[in-house]
Structure formats: structure tokens, C-alpha cells
Amino acid sequence: MKAHKIAVIAGDGIGKEVMPEGLRCIDAAARKHGIAIQWDEFDWSCDYYLKHGTMMPADWKAQIGNHDAIFFGAVGDPARVPDHVSLWGSLLKFRREFDQYVNLRPARLMPGVKSPLVGREPGDIDFFIVRENTEGEYSSIGGKMFAGTEREFVVQESIFTRIGVDRVIRFAYQLAQRRDKKHLTSATKSNGISISMPYWDERFAAIGEEFPDVRTDKFHIDILTANFVRRPDYFDVVVASNLFGDILSDLGPACTGTIAIAPSANLNPERRFPSLFEPVHGSAPDIYGQQIANPIGQIWAGSMMLDHLGYPQAAADVLRAIETVLAEGPHTPDLGGKAKTGDLGKAIAEVIAG
């Protein structure tokens, strides 16, 4: 049997602590389902940057471009490397160079997890955020003039291409069409951002004509964030630009109790390049070194990776095991428990093995 080649980049901070648990659990599922996986580890991180002056070697694309997927931990060590340097030198490079234009982020209230929103029970919150992942507000086009003088100013452009906007919106419609509620919400701000956001709205309406069975609405980002808190049960699939999607996909999982369990898939849907799977959370330098990080975001991202590789049963097994351990424990401190990162990973792997 040919092994799936997966590039493993644990990265920085708690990425180095949660990744071993991700590998442990996906290995358990692979053993159970007869899936062969070859893990190839790469030490590309802020440590690498401090040794070599770049986050990754010049031939990074050749080294991992033929892998079946990338399993990523977290990036960022702001005390030693500026955040924009580490992010643009690694994660954003993968997303752009491998054209991972969809960032798919589920927000689901799981059994055993207490939502900070009063009265919400498992089943009440279950939606997807589809974030545009290669353009929009995340752009390096711009500059600074008259630095250090009273006339100093900076300009930064946002980029919204027809291809880029249409393809992510179409993906979101297709996802909504496959779901029971068939409901797609668009995040906009066309009252204030008067060129790019009316364009986003226009394309959202135009693509919608291909999907007459999908119910749609749109909200300005400010009231949309309020509605995530007020009535999260209303949402099914939410499509958003890069920045708005980034914000919503921290808020959505936070409404479900802890951002630590949230996964994300950076997809190149055409499979011309490897897709990348990572937890939504970052490197959390404040808790790094204590082994208290919750590894579920990493493990759930591994489940999304198995699904992407064509193993829905194995992916479902991992998710069921996560649900079991969330319901029964052990729990890390973010969930009110005292367990260590490895305790959770071990418990989930044991449930997977059966």
C-alpha cells in the first residue's frame, strides 16, 4: 500500500506541544483503518529564523510541494521575531503559494463543553465559517512615506479579484447546498468600505443565482459579531473576506466554549497543491512550556485531514473520540480540568483504538 506523505510542521510555542498528540491520534486512526502514513517533519519555525534569517529554506516549495497534505501547528514567537515576519514567512506563504483559497473553520458546541452564552446546549451551535484565504485585506501592497516626520503616513491596499471572490463564495454556496438548513450568510461592511465590499455583495448575489435552493442573507461585520453572541443557532454557513473571516473564526469557537478545540482546513479544492490543516489557535507563548495546552484543535484538524485524504470513516472515528473525551474527561485547564496536554491526547487515542 502506498503511504500518504504528510509534511509535519509543529512550528512555535504550543504548536510543539499539541502536534505530538495530533500525530498520536491520527496514527491510532490510521492503524485501525489500515491507512499508511509517512510523516516527514520539518523544523521551520521562529527558532529556524533565528538560526538562518528566514522562516523556511529557499527550496521549501520543492521540499513539500509533492506531499499529500501539510499538518501544521502554530506560528509566532513575538518576543523574538516580529509577528508579521513569522506569519508572512510561513503560514501565509503556504496559503498563497499553494493557492489554499478556502479556509474552512467549523464552530460546534460539543458535549461536555460549557458555552459562555447562557442557556446554550450541544446541538444549538453548529456552523461553518468559510474564510477567503489568499487575498483581501491581507495584502503587502502599500508603503510608508515621510517616516519620522509630522507628515508620516502609511498606505495599505486590499485586493479583491473577481476570480478570488467568486471561487470562495461559490465554495461556500456548495457547502451550504449540501447541508440541511441550506442557509448562507455573507459578512460585509459595504456601508463603510465603499468599493471592495459593495463588490463583494454584488458577486455574492451574482453567484447566488447558480444556487436557487440556498437561502441567503448578509450582515455588516459589526452586527454580525453581535449576532454570533446573541443567536449563534441562527447560522449555518458564513462566508467572509480574509480579515473578517479571521475575526469571526476566533469568535465563533469562543462562543462554543474554548477556541482551543477549533480546527481549520486551508484547502486547495482543485488539489493542484497540498492543503494544510491546523488548529485555529496560535502559538500561545504565555502558556508554552507548561504542557497545559488543549490538543483537541490539532487532533480535530487531523480528522479534517483524514477526510480530505479520502477516509471519512477514520475522520468520523477521531471526531467521536474527541466528543467522548470532552464529555467524560480528562480535561485541560481551559475546560476546567487539571489534565496535561499528553493526558488528553492519550485518552483520545485510546478511544480511537477501541
Ligand code: GGG
Ligand atoms: N495555528 C494557527 C496559527 O498559528 N495562527 C497564527 C496566526 O496569527 N494566524 C493568523 C491567521 O490565521 O491569519
